[in-house]
Amino acid sequence: MGEWIITDRGYRDRSGGARTKFSQGSMGHATMVMDIDDGFMLDEAFPTPGHEQVKRTGGRIERFLSSDVLDYVRGQAAPAYNTDEMTVLNDFSRTIFYLKPHVFVMVDDIRAPEPHSYNVLLQAGPQSVCKQVEGNGWTIEGGKSQLHCWFTGSQPLETGAQAYPGAESYGEFLRAYTQRLPEARIISVLQPAAFGTGSLVRNTGFESGMQGWTPRANEDLPNHVIDAEVKRSGEFSGRIDHSGYYYSPKVKVDPGTELHTEAWLRTANTTTGGGYLAIHFFGPDKCFKTITTERGTPEDWTHLQLDTVAPEGTQTACIGLYYSGDGSGWFDDATFEIASGMEVVEPTPRATVEPIEGGARGVLVDVDGERVALVTAGGPVVVGENHVVEHDGEFAVVSLGDPWRYVYLQEGTRLSINGQPTLSITPGAPLTAVARRDADGQIRLHAQDSLIPHTEPLADAEARVTVGGG
Known part of the structure; x- marks a missing residue:
């Protein structure tokens, strides 16, 4: 069974409040929202004109192409x-390239009559953990998969991960955003990969805050604290003052499955x-x-363990970390596993993005x-250390091997690498063309005179x- 890496809130919560706004509004979807601040997020009214999508209609697919090497x-x-x-x-066009088989590149072009802060959102699932790798590079880790993410653009960007106030159980979202500008281009590079650690719980030691855990809500919510002072390993633990619990997400479990779970508990000032x-x-x-395990009040870190059959x-099943009393309880290093063993998958090497x-x-x-370069419109540009790419189209994609594996020119007439003509369109009218080199060195062409969906490839592409070029 597969796993959502970037989720979409197909189910719309109708209970009211923050969960309804998040799941039904633009904030809960992988799209763009303008001018996110505390006032906007705490206002439960939706949709909010000037911030988010207000109509269900009007959007459209304008261009499309599918080939052996890219879509x-x-x-x-x-x-x-x-x-x-x-x-x-005035414009919010989203362009997505699938550079087969590894990487997606998403280009968002946004233009407005008035300046705004533009926020591109990627929604992680409730079991996923968002980790900042370096700068504007992030990884979303799920139970079976991970997504490496990079964000750049034509203007400075800031990035972050957060949960929506009042709707934390949906999980975190990544956010790449600009300062207030009349227009922006935000480029997101996304590399999905298989991944597995053997655990059904992702954030085992609360190193990513409460991500992946659901604390008891209502009047007990403030009792749940991520503690940096008391911990068994890592930098943090999950503390509960007086009364509460942490639930892991529910996971699919078949009857008869042997399950193993464990956690470490420490308490203080607990007389009841x-x-x-x-x-x-x-x-x-x-x-x-x-x-359950026996209720305990250990003053030092103590191991708790359960082994059972579903x-x-x-x-489905989940685990709960519970504390109630007149003091505090800390939990750390909680795991939940299939006793017969889950597959541990070596992570795919992370790409580098320049x-x-x-x-x-x-x-x-x-x-x-x-090495594959996606080059936007403009004059000659230096790519990497010693390649100069020039084209007159809207986009070009070039694999920089020697020889190249494929090249792509979108709605143009010429593409050159290091001054050598690579694709030349004759006569005059612009085309979109993909040339790929087979293992035996043969060149295969795919060309279209239009990118309107359902346009057939040209039968005379070679002509x-x-x-x-090499």
């Missing part, structure tokens, strides 16, 4: 942000009550069985030794496109 699509969403009385956006570890088993409607009727002219002219991506 391309462009959509336009600006009309969905505009009201009958107010033009909020104590802490314990639990496994909850759920059927189609509700929890129907719970097993009973008949089980569909912005071209600071991101204003595209990106150079190196995945496992293959219209000249391929040269």
Whole structure:
């Protein structure tokens, strides 16, 4: 079974409040929102004109191409942000390149009558953890997969990860955002990869805050604290003052599955009550069985462990870290595993991403030794250490091997590498062309005179496109 890496809130929470605004509004989706601040997030009204999408209609797919080495699509969403009385956006076009088989490059072009701070959002799942690697590079880690992310553009960007106030159980989202500007281009490079640590719980030691854990809500919510002073390992632990719990996300478990869970507990100033570890088993409607460790009040870190078999009727299961009493309880290093062993997957090597002219002219991506440049419109530009790419189209994509594996020119007439003509379109009218080199050195061409969806490739591509260069 696969796993969502970037989620979409297909289910719309109708209970009201923050969860309803988050799941039904633009904040809960992988799109763009303007001018995010505390006032906007705490205001439960939605949709909010001037910040987010206000219409369900108006967006459209404008361009599309599919080939053996790359796919391309462009959509336009600006009309969905505009009201009958107010033009909020003149342009919000999202272009996505799938550079097969490794990487997606997403280019968001945004233009408005008035300056705004533009925020591109990527939604992680409730079981996923967002980790900053370096600068504007991030990784979203799920149970079976991970997504490496980089953000750049034609203007300075800031990035961060956060949960939506009042809707934390949905999980975190990544946010790449600009200062207030009339227009912006934000480029996101996304590299999905298989990944697995063997644990059904991601944030085992609260190193990523409460991400992946659901604390008890309502009046007990303030009792839950990420503690940097008391911890068994790492930098943090999860503390509960007086009363509360941390639930892990529910995971699919078949009846008869052997399960193992463990955690470490420490308490202080506890004369009544104590802490314990639990496994909850759920059927189609509700929890129907719970097993727990003995309630304890250890003053030093103490190991808690449960080993059991999922009973008949089980569909999902989760663990709970519980404390109630007149003091405090700390939990750390909690795991939840299938006893027979889950597959541990070696992570795919992380790509390196180099912005071209600071991101204003595209990106150079190196995945496992293959270097591919996506170059936006403009004059000649230096790519990497010693390559000069020039084209007259909207975009070009060039693999920089010797010889190159493929090249792409979008709606142009010429592409050259280091001054050598690589794609030449004759006669005059611009085309979109992809040339790929087979293992035996043969050149295969795909060309279209339009990128409107359902346009057929040209039958006479070889007559219209000249391929040269090494």
